[in-house]
Amino acid sequence: MVRIRNDYGSTFRSLLVLVGLAVSVLLAAIFLSLFLFSRPALLNNGLRFITGTEWNPVTGKFQALTFVVGTLLTSFIALAIATVLSFALAILLGYYFRTGALASVMKTAVELLAGIPSVVYGFIGLFFLVPIVRAFQLVLGMPPYGVGMLTASILLAFMILPYSASIGREMISLVPEDLKEAALSLGATPSEVVRKVSLPYARSGILGGVLLALGRALGETMAVTMVVGNSYNLTLNVLSPGNTMASLIANEFSEATGEVYLSSLIEIALLLFLVSSAINILGKLIIKRTSAAAQL
Amino acid sequence: MREVSLQRRLRGDKAFKAGTLALSLVATVPLTLILVFIVIRGASSINWQFLTALPKPVGESGGGIANALVGTVLLILIGSLISIPLGVSAGIFLAERGKTRLGSVTRLAVETLMGIPSIVLGIVAYVWVVRPMRGFSALSGGIALAMIMLPVITLATEETLLLIPVSLREAALALGVSYPRTVLRVVLPAGLSGILTGVLLAVARGAGESAPLLFTAFGNPYLTGNILKPMASLPLTIFNYATSPYPEWHALAWGASFVLLVFVLALNLLTKLVSAKWKVQF
Numbered sequence: 001m002v003r004i005r006n007d008y009g010s011t012f013r014s015l016l017v018l019v020g021l022a023v024s025v026l027l028a029a030i031f032l033s034l035f036l037f038s039r040p041a042l043l044n045n046g047l048r049f050i051t052g053t054e055w056n057p058v059t060g061k062f063q064a065l066t067f068v069v070g071t072l073l074t075s076f077i078a079l080a081i082a083t084v085l086s087f088a089l090a091i092l093l094g095y096y097f098r099t100g101a102l103a104s105v106m107k108t109a110v111e112l113l114a115g116i117p118s119v120v121y122g123f124i125g126l127f128f129l130v131p132i133v134r135a136f137q138l139v140l141g142m143p144p145y146g147v148g149m150l151t152a153s154i155l156l157a158f159m160i161l162p163y164s165a166s167i168g169r170e171m172i173s174l175v176p177e178d179l180k181e182a183a184l185s186l187g188a189t190p191s192e193v194v195r196k197v198s199l200p201y202a203r204s205g206i207l208g209g210v211l212l213a214l215g216r217a218l219g220e221t222m223a224v225t226m227v228v229g230n231s232y233n234l235t236l237n238v239l240s241p242g243n244t245m246a247s248l249i250a251n252e253f254s255e256a257t258g259e260v261y262l263s264s265l266i267e268i269a270l271l272l273f274l275v276s277s278a279i280n281i282l283g284k285l286i287i288k289r290t291s292a293a294a295q296l
Numbered sequence: 297m298r299e300v301s302l303q304r305r306l307r308g309d310k311a312f313k314a315g316t317l318a319l320s321l322v323a324t325v326p327l328t329l330i331l332v333f334i335v336i337r338g339a340s341s342i343n344w345q346f347l348t349a350l351p352k353p354v355g356e357s358g359g360g361i362a363n364a365l366v367g368t369v370l371l372i373l374i375g376s377l378i379s380i381p382l383g384v385s386a387g388i389f390l391a392e393r394g395k396t397r398l399g400s401v402t403r404l405a406v407e408t409l410m411g412i413p414s415i416v417l418g419i420v421a422y423v424w425v426v427r428p429m430r431g432f433s434a435l436s437g438g439i440a441l442a443m444i445m446l447p448v449i450t451l452a453t454e455e456t457l458l459l460i461p462v463s464l465r466e467a468a469l470a471l472g473v474s475y476p477r478t479v480l481r482v483v484l485p486a487g488l489s490g491i492l493t494g495v496l497l498a499v500a501r502g503a504g505e506s507a508p509l510l511f512t513a514f515g516n517p518y519l520t521g522n523i524l525k526p527m528a529s530l531p532l533t534i535f536n537y538a539t540s541p542y543p544e545w546h547a548l549a550w551g552a553s554f555v556l557l558v559f560v561l562a563l564n565l566l567t568k569l570v571s572a573k574w575k576v577q578f
Binding site for chain 2: 022084113123158161266
């Protein structure tokens with residue numbers, strides 16, 4: 001009789017499935033922990049959590065609108081700056097210079113931008129950007145804070161730039177050659193090809209990259225904490241100090257005393273988790289669909 | 297349609313290209329600025345004592361970052377010990393069984409994990425480890441870093457293994473090599489460079505993180521090897537010194553930034569070298 005050697009095939013397969021299960025459970029556990037630990041705050045704060053502006057641990061009022069607004073304001077200004085710059089980079093590297101020395105130097109420079117630690121950005125921001133903004137405010141006759149939401153936005157813009165730029169570049173270089181050549185042969189100038197053929201074709205993929213960058217901006221902590229000013233007043237004036245959700249957690253979490261206080265900070269983390277995950281998944285979905293369509 | 301003269305269109309074309317180039321150059325200014333700033337201010341404070349001494353109290357000159365260097369290495373080590381085995385095997389699972397229902401759920405989980413703000417993962421490590429153990433510890437910091445590193449490693453592993461041609465696997469199976477051996481001894485080694493790239497990127501990312509360590513590893517002015525006690529790390533040291541009002545501490549922060557930046561950028565460049573030199577290609 002032929003003895004079939006046990007090749008551990010089924011054990012191996014079950015182990016793999018187990019690992020996949022473990023990673024999925026990890027994400028579920030992260031969500032559940034955040035939810036369970038923010039329950040006291042959810043019950044205590046109610047809906048006022050996102051509509052009220054009073055954050056006062058002494059009186060037990062935990063209302064986070066100021067920080068939600070700060071996060072949205074800084075993220076969207078940063079996104080606007082980053083999008084303009086990353087469009088330029090994406091067109092330059094995805095259309096004009098797809099290969100060559102300039103292309104590879106610029107590509108590496110932008111990629112390295114993503115590798116620089118957040119805290120180093122904050123440090124540079126504190127000692128380089130803040131004095132510039134302060135001088136600017138003095139000229140305008142405003143209170144010379146230096147720190148503030150605009151300062152944080154400028155810093156954030158460069159931190160999230162690599163994400164939207166690299167995906168934009170990829171999407172623009174995926175535009176089929178025959179479409180571009182067809183437009184050129186009809187007498188379009190190269191810039192007209194970019195604006196009327198490449199960009200419309202790559203539009204949704206670029207949008208996906210912009211969403212990924214937005215997801216980054218929402219959760220960015222250290223650099224923002226260092227230059228945003230950490231104020232507790234709700235304001236839409238971007239030149240004055242503000243605060244963001246992530247930065248509030250960074251400043252107060254290790255010193256939070258009392259169950260509801262700690263739990264309210266975890267509630268902010270839960271909100272941050274839900275919003276940035278949703279934006280991130282949407283962005284990835286759009287990118288996947290676009291690149292799949294482009295490769296057909 | 298409105299008639300536009302050819303000359304105007306050609307001028308517009310030139311202006312568009314020039315504008316694109318100019319804005320792209322603006323985008324590369326900060327990297328240059330950061331490098332110049334850090335090198336000029338930071339390199340001067342680097343000496344043997346800086347790397348081997350402990351921080352001194354305010355007012356005394358000198359002092360170093362030995363505690364932060366050792367802390368960062370240990371934290372990364374804990375993070376790697378957890379995230380590399382789990383991350384690589386999850387990557388193998390996605391490459392082998394990615395088309396199943398569990399596979400797509402797992403991929404979604406990994407991609408979501410990638411997008412979670414690091415400070416949120418710090419809170420998770422806090423409620424999982426710091427709270428039950430009633431104290432800040434390097435272990436909790438390492439676990440937070442592991443959750444940040446895991447998705448980077450998993451996605452890099454999956455992406456690489458999917459590039460390995462089916463013929464290689466079929467050849468092994470046809471020779472009677474068992475399925476586990478085929479995956480572990482044939483497919484995995486062929487994709488080693490891609491996996492290594494993922495691991496290096498994950499280490500670079502973990503080394504620069506400070507937000508999740510604020511309330512897990514916490515920081516420690518003394519040198520310690522005990523992973524159940526609070527531990528210093530380079531990014532946290534930079535944060536604490538940079539936001540302090542003392543010029544002596546700012547100098548230490550510039551030096552520490554220089555060390556951190558050199559380490560992180562070297563890892564990033566090494567990654568490019570690894571993937572350029574030993575690229576998976578058939």
